[in-house]
Amino acid sequence: MDILQLGKKAKEASRILGGLSAEIKDKALFEMADSLLQAKYEILSANEKDLGAAREKGMSDALMDRLRLNESRILSMARGLKDLCDLPDPVGQGEIIKRPNGLTIMRQHVPFGVIGIIYEARPNVTSDAAGLCIKSGNSVILRGGSEAINSNKAIVSALISGAVKAGIPEDSIQLLEDTSHESARALMKMRQYVDLLIPRGGSALIKAVVENSTVPVIETGVGNCHVYVDESADLEMAKNIIINAKTSRPSVCNAAETLLVHKKVAESFIPEALRALEKRGVEIRGCQETCRIFPGAKPASEEDWATEYLDLILAVKVVDNIDEAIEHINKYGTSHSETIVTKNYDSASKFLSRVDAACVYVNASTRFTDGGEFGFGAEIGISTQKLHARGPMGLKELTTVKYLILGNGQVRL
Amino acid sequence: MDILQLGKKAKEASRILGGLSAEIKDKALFEMADSLLQAKYEILSANEKDLGAAREKGMSDALMDRLRLNESRILSMARGLKDLCDLPDPVGQGEIIKRPNGLTIMRQHVPFGVIGIIYEARPNVTSDAAGLCIKSGNSVILRGGSEAINSNKAIVSALISGAVKAGIPEDSIQLLEDTSHESARALMKMRQYVDLLIPRGGSALIKAVVENSTVPVIETGVGNCHVYVDESADLEMAKNIIINAKTSRPSVCNAAETLLVHKKVAESFIPEALRALEKRGVEIRGCQETCRIFPGAKPASEEDWATEYLDLILAVKVVDNIDEAIEHINKYGTSHSETIVTKNYDSASKFLSRVDAACVYVNASTRFTDGGEFGFGAEIGISTQKLHARGPMGLKELTTVKYLILGNGQVRL
Numbered sequence: 001m002d003i004l005q006l007g008k009k010a011k012e013a014s015r016i017l018g019g020l021s022a023e024i025k026d027k028a029l030f031e032m033a034d035s036l037l038q039a040k041y042e043i044l045s046a047n048e049k050d051l052g053a054a055r056e057k058g059m060s061d062a063l064m065d066r067l068r069l070n071e072s073r074i075l076s077m078a079r080g081l082k083d084l085c086d087l088p089d090p091v092g093q094g095e096i097i098k099r100p101n102g103l104t105i106m107r108q109h110v111p112f113g114v115i116g117i118i119y120e121a122r123p124n125v126t127s128d129a130a131g132l133c134i135k136s137g138n139s140v141i142l143r144g145g146s147e148a149i150n151s152n153k154a155i156v157s158a159l160i161s162g163a164v165k166a167g168i169p170e171d172s173i174q175l176l177e178d179t180s181h182e183s184a185r186a187l188m189k190m191r192q193y194v195d196l197l198i199p200r201g202g203s204a205l206i207k208a209v210v211e212n213s214t215v216p217v218i219e220t221g222v223g224n225c226h227v228y229v230d231e232s233a234d235l236e237m238a239k240n241i242i243i244n245a246k247t248s249r250p251s252v253c254n255a256a257e258t259l260l261v262h263k264k265v266a267e268s269f270i271p272e273a274l275r276a277l278e279k280r281g282v283e284i285r286g287c288q289e290t291c292r293i294f295p296g297a298k299p300a301s302e303e304d305w306a307t308e309y310l311d312l313i314l315a316v317k318v319v320d321n322i323d324e325a326i327e328h329i330n331k332y333g334t335s336h337s338e339t340i341v342t343k344n345y346d347s348a349s350k351f352l353s354r355v356d357a358a359c360v361y362v363n364a365s366t367r368f369t370d371g372g373e374f375g376f377g378a379e380i381g382i383s384t385q386k387l388h389a390r391g392p393m394g395l396k397e398l399t400t401v402k403y404l405i406l407g408n409g410q411v412r413l
Numbered sequence: 414m415d416i417l418q419l420g421k422k423a424k425e426a427s428r429i430l431g432g433l434s435a436e437i438k439d440k441a442l443f444e445m446a447d448s449l450l451q452a453k454y455e456i457l458s459a460n461e462k463d464l465g466a467a468r469e470k471g472m473s474d475a476l477m478d479r480l481r482l483n484e485s486r487i488l489s490m491a492r493g494l495k496d497l498c499d500l501p502d503p504v505g506q507g508e509i510i511k512r513p514n515g516l517t518i519m520r521q522h523v524p525f526g527v528i529g530i531i532y533e534a535r536p537n538v539t540s541d542a543a544g545l546c547i548k549s550g551n552s553v554i555l556r557g558g559s560e561a562i563n564s565n566k567a568i569v570s571a572l573i574s575g576a577v578k579a580g581i582p583e584d585s586i587q588l589l590e591d592t593s594h595e596s597a598r599a600l601m602k603m604r605q606y607v608d609l610l611i612p613r614g615g616s617a618l619i620k621a622v623v624e625n626s627t628v629p630v631i632e633t634g635v636g637n638c639h640v641y642v643d644e645s646a647d648l649e650m651a652k653n654i655i656i657n658a659k660t661s662r663p664s665v666c667n668a669a670e671t672l673l674v675h676k677k678v679a680e681s682f683i684p685e686a687l688r689a690l691e692k693r694g695v696e697i698r699g700c701q702e703t704c705r706i707f708p709g710a711k712p713a714s715e716e717d718w719a720t721e722y723l724d725l726i727l728a729v730k731v732v733d734n735i736d737e738a739i740e741h742i743n744k745y746g747t748s749h750s751e752t753i754v755t756k757n758y759d760s761a762s763k764f765l766s767r768v769d770a771a772c773v774y775v776n777a778s779t780r781f782t783d784g785g786e787f788g789f790g791a792e793i794g795i796s797t798q799k800l801h802a803r804g805p806m807g808l809k810e811l812t813t814v815k816y817l818i819l820g821n822g823q824v825r826l
Contacts, residue, residue, distance in 0.1 A: 015767065015769075019766055097787065099787075099788060103777060103781065105787060112799050113769070113799070191623075195799050196799065196800060210604075210627055216798060216799070216800040217629075218800075234822070237822040240822065240824055241822070241824060243824075244824035244825060245824075248825055352817050354432075356428075356526070358816060359816040359818060360815065360816070360817055360818070361818045361819075362817075363819070363821050363822055364516060364818055364819075364820025364821075364822070364823040364824075365824045367825035368516065368818065368823070368825055373825065374510065374512075374518060374816075375510055385629060386525050386526070386608050386629070386813035387609060387629040387631075387800060387813070390813050390814050390816075391816045400799035400803050401803050402770070402771065402773065402803065402804075403771060403772040403773070403782075403787075403804045404765050404773055405772060405773070405774045405775070405777055405781065406774075406775050406776070406777075407775060407777025408776050408777075409650040409654070409776055409777070410777040410778065410781070411653055411656075411657035411661070411777075411778045411780070412661055412778050412780035412781055412786065
């Protein structure tokens with residue numbers, strides 16, 4: 001199918017989907033989950049094909065791991081869909097404004113219409129994104145990485161067969177089978193049919209989408225996150241926080257990438273903390289002062305400060321004061337998640353107000369930046385931009401508003 | 414000053430401005446207003462220069478009128494700034510989420526940082542936009558049309574001298590004196606310093622910004638608005654509404670451009686309504702059926718259905734039923750403001766849910782789409798896009814959110 005045609009069908013389907021009740025959408029999510037489980041052998045065999053091709057191309061182990069499906073991963077995709085049923089429907093909620101002239105203005109949340117998702121070779125995103133879009137009443141156009149195309153085809157076919165059982169229009173879930181750059185670019189320009197584009201993946205993907213898209217975009221997920229240990233920090237707490245932020249799941253966007261340490265506690269904090277990190281397999285890249293205090297560190301280059309490693313590597317810098325720390329974060333950070341460890345009220349206040357990021361913490365790990373941890377239920381990503389949504393994006397962020405105005409003949413004077 | 418330098422300074426100023434209290438910002442708005450009044454002769458003489466140059470270039474009367482300032486217009490610019498003081502400060506408000514693990518999450522409204530405004534030769538936009546940005550804690554980069562450059566320089570110079578008296582950083586208000594296309598394009602690409610771009614003007618300007626900007630954009634103001642007179646309409650009410658929507662202020666975006674009439678009421682409604690419109694100087698361009706019923710109408714072309722006249726011209730079409738009306742609106746409309754006149758509950762419901770626009774009315778004039786009329790106070794424009802803001806944009810829409818998370822050592826399990 002030609003991509004414009006696909007966009008048009010998604011748009012037409014969205015007009016029906018947007019008006020369906022929560023009951024029908026939740027039934028669809030249940031059917032989609034069941035359908036995934038029933039199709040598990042087809043999905044696994046399609047995934048085998050993708051894995052085989054990836055192996056031949058010499059894909060790295062980390063990427064192969066993201067591409068790989070197994071029974072438990074399919075089970076968790078299905079559980080993810082069923083969990084969405086427990087969340088409130090964001091559509092139709094809103095506020096009422098009664099005006100002196102008698103007009104009743106309803107500000108109501110409505111679906112966007114069609115949401116495009118551009119992502120890499122992670123087949124679980126296919127079902128997560130489709131589930132969130134259906135729940136929020138939006139058609140979805142999925143454009144996953146070419147390496148996962150067989151897995152994605154099998155997953156989408158299962159999802160559609162479940163959705164239609166509940167009365168959801170078949171065209172609400174669309175997979176772009178053409179995974180060329182041209183197809184992605186066409187999707188980015190299809191303003192007449194696509195209302196919102198969400199890229200999910202590495203910084204190169206996101207940059208390409210931001211620079212080429214005329215469809216409105218929400219940037220997600222690039223996280224060069226910092227832990228700053230203030231002069232007055234509880235050093236035991238600081239150690240626990242950096243260990244958690246760096247090592248509990250290094251491949252995710254809310255993991256810490258750089259540790260900043262106030263010079264007055266550098267001698268007392270750095271050796272013990274970095275030893276503990278090294279024991280957990282973390283490679284340390286330090287500034288000159290860090291390398292002096294902790295000779296096990298490799299010297300960091302300018303590039304290290306700007307790098308999201310997504311790996312067991314940590315850049316460490318000793319700073320003169322909190323101002324230098326904040327300046328460093330605002331310069332090199334990606335406005336995702338930043339934390340200060342301190343006992344000082346003024347330091348905490350200054351850090352909270354001056355650091356320009358979606359989530360700014362005091363005395364807690366950056367790893368909490370997550371829709372589930374914030375109590376929003378599922379999330380489609382972490383927005384690092386300021387327009388529309390910032391931080392974890394739940395179902396409500398997949399809606400827009402519409403003003404419905406009820407009158408009885410009012411005209412403007 | 415080079416434009417990157419100007420962006421950098423605006424960004425630096427925004428870090429200070431964003432932390433200032435409502436008290437200081439309101440004092441600045443007062444000073445800015447006084448300063449405008451004090452500089453009125455400088456402003457008027459700069460405006461004379463612009464008008465002279467425009468006259469030589471043969472600018473149309475309508476555009477000349479937009480460009481022209483006089484004492485009463487300057488007074489109203491000053492009053493606009495003072496009126497902003499009465500509105501609540503959107504910055505710092507928000508909600509609290511207390512999590513089971515003890516984390517306190519504050520979802521707080523904060524300024525964007527730097528907002529760019531690209532507009533045409535309307536010098537009053539200069540002071541309106543600057544006032545709204547300062548009140549919401551944002552630095553502003555103003556890029557007005559070349560025809561108004563002398564007026565804009567005089568206005569901005571007055572605004573800055575007022576703002577600094579109250580302690581607002583001088584660099585918070587920046588005028589792009591270079592009004593070339595290159596300077597506008599540079600502004601559209603300055604993601605490192607500009608957080609949001611709002612184009613205000615005609616559809617060509619907005620299209621250019623949407624297609625060229627990598628800075629996030631909010632589209633505003635193109636309104637190809639419709640009045641649909643349903644089979645069951647109160648025809649007297651319908652006549653009043655179309656007269657109001659078309660003629661009360663034809664040059665604004667919430668004015669109606671096309672009248673759709675159900676065929677069953679066409680014979681009884683069209684002659685009287687169109688005569689009343691003609692009496693008010695409206696030129697009628699009708700479909701074949703309209704021209705048959707009302708021979709004074711000129712035949713409408715395909716282009717008429719898609720045109721925002723912003724003038725005393727009205728396209729009129731007879732439709733078979735409400736579905737055809739809705740389809741016509743969703744095809745040719747610009748998702749701004751649409752109204753149905755009906756006594757039928759099902760028609761009203763269908764129109765409200767199926768018409769895809771920022772503001773959908775029943776039995777009221779489209780002219781109410783306005784921040785003031787909605788009770789929001791001042792507005793920076795009417796958003797016709799779905800991301801971030803839709804419909805009238807008040808001060809709150811000039812803020813983003815930031816999550817501030819207070820812990821006491823929490824790490825993620």
